[in-house]
Amino acid sequence: MNDHALYANVIDQPRSSPRGAGQHVLVVVSDPRETELLSTTLGLAGYRVGTADTGAEGMARLIRHRFDLIVWDAGLPGQESLARGRRLPAADRPPMLFLTTCDALQALLPELGPGTEDYVTRPLRIAEVLARAQVLLRGRPGRHPTRPSYGDLVLDDATCRASRGARPLDLTPAEYRLLRHLLANADHVLSKEQISRYVWGEYRGDQAIEKLVSRLRRKVDRENPALIHTRRGFGYRLGRGDG
Numbered sequence: 001m002n003d004h005a006l007y008a009n010v011i012d013q014p015r016s017s018p019r020g021a022g023q024h025v026l027v028v029v030s031d032p033r034e035t036e037l038l039s040t041t042l043g044l045a046g047y048r049v050g051t052a053d054t055g056a057e058g059m060a061r062l063i064r065h066r067f068d069l070i071v072w073d074a075g076l077p078g079q080e081s082l083a084r085g086r087r088l089p090a091a092d093r094p095p096m097l098f099l100t101t102c103d104a105l106q107a108l109l110p111e112l113g114p115g116t117e118d119y120v121t122r123p124l125r126i127a128e129v130l131a132r133a134q135v136l137l138r139g140r141p142g143r144h145p146t147r148p149s150y151g152d153l154v155l156d157d158a159t160c161r162a163s164r165g166a167r168p169l170d171l172t173p174a175e176y177r178l179l180r181h182l183l184a185n186a187d188h189v190l191s192k193e194q195i196s197r198y199v200w201g202e203y204r205g206d207q208a209i210e211k212l213v214s215r216l217r218r219k220v221d222r223e224n225p226a227l228i229h230t231r232r233g234f235g236y237r238l239g240r241g242d243g
Contacts, residue, residue, distance in 0.1 A: 019130075020046035023068035023137055027051045028058030029099065030073055034124065038071060041126045042133075063201050064173065066157045067094050069137055071129070074100040074119070095136035099124065150186050150238065153220065153227060155179065164223060174199050175216045182228065182238035191235040 025047045029035045032053070039049045050067070052058035055076045062070065098119040118132045148155050152165040160176050162169040171179065181198045182190065192209045196202070199212070213236055217228045229237050 020133070020137070022046065022048060024048045024050065024066065025069045025071060025133070026058060026061060026065075026067040026094075027071045028055065028073060028076070029053065029071070030076055034073075034099070037124065037126070038129070041130070042071075045130055047133075059201060062094075063177065063198065069094050069133055070096045071133075072096055072098050074098040074104060097129070097132055097136060148180070148183050150183055150227065151240070152223075153183070155183060164220060167222070169219050171216070171219065174212060175219070178212055178216055179220065179238075182236065185238070187237065187239040189231045189235045189237045195236065 020042070025042055027035060027038045027042070027049060029038065029051075030053050035051050035053065039051055042049050050061060050065070052061050058070070058072070061067075093116075095116045095118075098117065099122060100119050101122050116136070118136055120128050120132055148157070153162070154164075155162045155176075157180070160171075160173070162171055162176065162179060169179075177199045178195060181195060192206055193203055195213075196204050196209050213228065213230075217226075220228055225240050227238055227240070229239065229241075231237060
């Protein structure tokens with residue numbers, strides 16, 4: 001697509017185009033012109049936009065931050081990172097809008113998850129991108145950041161801070177990601193491999209995970225009841241009681 005066609009997409013948008021409500025969108029596209037087009041128009045439409053130009057960088061950003069929607073270039077090399085992203089727990093996995101070509105649709109369509117994944121074809125039509133994004137985001141939170149909680153444990157995803165009752169928890173980024181993952185799967189045991197791949201995007205071995213859980217437990221479980229529990233031979237669980 002030439003530059004004129006790219007920016008005609010922006011100029012020609014009707015005022016009635018679908019608009020966002022402050023949702024956080026991650027654009028993972030290799031072409032810098034498409035990245036600029038998408039980030040500019042999504043921003044003008046009321047979304048907060050982050051960008052990445054490789055699959056590995058996109059997955060790293062997805063692990064570090066909460067996004068409401070991913071716009072993903074289906075032609076990126078090294079789609080292993082995308083496969084890892086699809087294995088995230090449903091509570092942490094945002095819907096995905098794929099950018100593809102007509103020639104590649106035959107391979108992409110059987111892989112799409114119903115209701116949570118969609119596509120647009122190149123050359124991009126921004127009105128279509130905005131419409132598909134609005135459908136995927138329907139019913140998901142917008143400007144108001146979520147504050148997931150369990151009893152007196154409260155997390156703030158907008159600031160990546162946590163507290164237990166009136167006591168703030170001074171967490172590192174890895175500790176916050178671990179606590180967020182445990183809370184999203186409260187009362188369910190997570191294996192060490194599941195935890196490691198969520199926190200770091202790779203498996204780092206038992207010692208690294210045990211040390212991270214130990215540090216987090218010292219910060220979270222100063223009060224009763226203890227919330228972080230070990231299931232020997234299985235993994236870790238956030239919940240009440242040690243069952």
